Structure formats: structure tokens, C-alpha cells
Amino acid sequence: MNHRGTIAFLLALGILLISRPVVAHHGTSAFYEMNHPITMKGTVTEFAWSNPHVQIFFDVKDDQGNVVRWGCETLSPGRLARSGWSKSALKPGDQITVTVSPSKRGLPLGALRKIVLANGKELGLQEMPEY
Amino acid sequence: MRNPFTRLIAVLAGGLVLSSLALAQQLGETKTKAAPPAPSHDLTGIWEFFTQLPGQGIYATPSKQAPPMTPWAQERFAAMRPGYGPRITTDSNDPILRCDPVGIPRALFYPQPFEIVPTPDRVFMFFERDHLYRPIWLNRRDHPQDLSPMWVGDSVGWWEKDTFVVDTVGFNDRSWLDFYGYPHSEEMHLVERYQRTDLNTLKLNFTVEDPKAFTKPWVSDTKIYKLLPKNKAFLEELFCVPEEEEAFGNRFRKPGIGGESK
Numbered sequence: 001m002n003h004r005g006t007i008a009f010l011l012a013l014g015i016l017l018i019s020r021p022v023v024a025h026h027g028t029s030a031f032y033e034m035n036h037p038i039t040m041k042g043t044v045t046e047f048a049w050s051n052p053h054v055q056i057f058f059d060v061k062d063d064q065g066n067v068v069r070w071g072c073e074t075l076s077p078g079r080l081a082r083s084g085w086s087k088s089a090l091k092p093g094d095q096i097t098v099t100v101s102p103s104k105r106g107l108p109l110g111a112l113r114k115i116v117l118a119n120g121k122e123l124g125l126q127e128m129p130e131y
Numbered sequence: 132m133r134n135p136f137t138r139l140i141a142v143l144a145g146g147l148v149l150s151s152l153a154l155a156q157q158l159g160e161t162k163t164k165a166a167p168p169a170p171s172h173d174l175t176g177i178w179e180f181f182t183q184l185p186g187q188g189i190y191a192t193p194s195k196q197a198p199p200m201t202p203w204a205q206e207r208f209a210a211m212r213p214g215y216g217p218r219i220t221t222d223s224n225d226p227i228l229r230c231d232p233v234g235i236p237r238a239l240f241y242p243q244p245f246e247i248v249p250t251p252d253r254v255f256m257f258f259e260r261d262h263l264y265r266p267i268w269l270n271r272r273d274h275p276q277d278l279s280p281m282w283v284g285d286s287v288g289w290w291e292k293d294t295f296v297v298d299t300v301g302f303n304d305r306s307w308l309d310f311y312g313y314p315h316s317e318e319m320h321l322v323e324r325y326q327r328t329d330l331n332t333l334k335l336n337f338t339v340e341d342p343k344a345f346t347k348p349w350v351s352d353t354k355i356y357k358l359l360p361k362n363k364a365f366l367e368e369l370f371c372v373p374e375e376e377e378a379f380g381n382r383f384r385k386p387g388i389g390g391e392s393k
Contacts, residue, residue, distance in 0.1 A: 029219065030214065030219045030220060030221045030387075031221055031383075031384075031387040050375055050378075050379075051369055051370070051371070051372065051375050052369075052371070052375065052376060052379055053379060053383075055379070055382065055383070071382060071383070073379070073383050076243070076367070076369055077367050077369075078243065078244075078259055078365075078366065078367030078369055079242075079243065081365075081367060082359070082363040082365075103386075103387060104387075105386070105387065105389065107386055107387070109383060109386060109387065127179075127181075127363075128179075128181045128183065128184070128357070129357075129359070129360050129363060130164075131164065131166065131331055131332075131357055
């Protein structure tokens, strides 16, 4: 690829990137790194199906084998119910793979992106049906 | 295609096509079906404002450009610390965080559903957020004199061809007009115009006239609502309960700000 080709490619890539919609998520962009999600494996310790936002707490082992308790927040119970969740979607002891937008302050807190259960079932945040 | 400029244009065009495809896929737009036509003069159903809907107006405020504010409104606006938009902060003083009702018109562009229930003399709107409701009176065009200031105001409605018009006054000045912290006064006059463009689609354009707060009327962009299908057509009990707000705040908001976590 010559010089002009490289510029053209980068310009096209730029268009691709800036065309992605920015979806507001409960004003959490001030608290969390929305563009840098991380994925962890953990064990559920608490599933709080409550307003204003459902909360999930889970233990994660770090590289040294220390257990760190993480917490993540997500949609309201109504919006989660319309995304296919229920108050019994998770229970303490469940093994989960969690993707969150982590705290900007480096705390073990995050805004939930998705959860994958041990059986492979995915719990996402797709509330809007197909039209 | 030897001309480098032509090649550049071709690559850019390709990028645009790919971008559109990626966007459509992300929005689940690829399986869009043609909806049946709208029933006449009937807005019955549970509707939701999906922020990611193609063609949706801006989330969280009437339109991108607010009209110039009066000095009265500028002073209020400066004191408001929103959790959304260009002035976003973790240390918000948004009144809904202390469980004040979200109010009208803000409830109209809240990403949570509302149900429209027509009766012979009123159309009711029931909002999931706050379990808020508003009656829209069909049997009168005038507003009562000496209204007590209200969170949802006094609303009257009528049909103009295929448009349901709602005219509201009698607001208090305690709610924020939007998520960005724009204020309104007790003089606010809100006119909403609803059009059901097909069975599943409801569109709203509204105008805020508030000479105490804005030097010109604020004309919204078009807000689009979708009818929820049967398996999603329900409203949860979403009261704002101070105890629940405090518990959530202690676990997430305060640590995020840098305050103490209980």
C-alpha cells in the first residue's frame, strides 16, 4: 500500500470508528471507563434485584490468588426483565464470566456489559425487540 | 482506477458502506419488518423511548441546541450539576437522586416505558419511572384558573386530523426540564404533538414556551417511541424509594465520587 493508499485506508477507518453510535447509559460515563471493558471470571456472592439499579457482587481471584470482591451495577429491574432476566437469573455460588466497564478510580466496581453463565447462556442488556 | 484521487473516493465510499452495515447490525436493524398501519385516533399501548433507535432524537434533552436563557434561568442552570451531558459530573445534585418526581416533560424522553390508556373523557399516561401518571382531559380546552403548581401540570388534549395535541400549564419550577440541568419556571407552557405513524411507532414533537426561563420557544427534535410486543409489554413497580437510593448510593455512587462507602 503506497502513501496515498495508507491515508485513504486510515480515513475510511476513521469514518468507521466515528460512525458508531454513542448510547447513553445512565450517566455512568463519569464513573466508569465505558470504552475499556474488562472481562473476569468470578463467583456470585449477592444478586440485588432492586431499584434504582440491579447490583451484582462477585468474588474474583487476582494473579496472586487473593480474592477481590467486585460489584457491578446495571439497568433497573423492569428494563432487565424486558431484556430476558428475572430475579432468579443469578444466585450466590454461580460461576460467571462478567464483562464490565470498570471504575475510573480503579475500584473493584463497574457498569455491567454482559454475563456468561457456566452453561454458556448469556445475560445481556438487549431490551429493544426487533421491529 | 489509476487516479489516486478516484481510489481515495472509492475507499471512502467503501468505508461508508461498511460503516452503515456495522451500524445497522449493531442496532439490530437488519431484520426490520414493515409494520401494519396505525389504527385511527388510538394511541393505546405500552410505549418505550429507545435511545439507540435509528432516527431517534437526542437522548436526555429536547434538542441539541437550547434557546438563549434569561438571567433568571442562567443563575439556576449554573447551580445545577447534572449526571448527563456536556456538564456531566459524578457529584450530581439532580433532584431525582433525592426522589423528587421526574416531572413533565422530562418523563417523556426517559428511557423507560409508559402506557397510554384512553377513556371517554381523559387519556391517561402511566409512566414506569416513579409510577407517575398524568390525566389529559378531553372534555375541555381551557385550563382552570389559579392552578396549584404541579409536577405534571394540567393537561388538555384533542385530535387535529391524525395528530393528538396536548396542551399543558400549571407546572411547579422544582423539576429539571431535562437531564442536562436546564430549568423551567411556573410559567412553562408545553405543547406536545403525537403522531402514530404505524402500528408500532409513535412520534412526538413538542414546544416549551417559558418566557421567564428562555428568550425563545424551545422546539424539540422528533422523539420516537416503539410499541412493546406482548412479551415485553409491562411496567415494573419503579418507585423511587429513598432507602433504596441511599443503599445504592453508598455502594456505588459515593465510592465513585470518592466519598465514604458504608
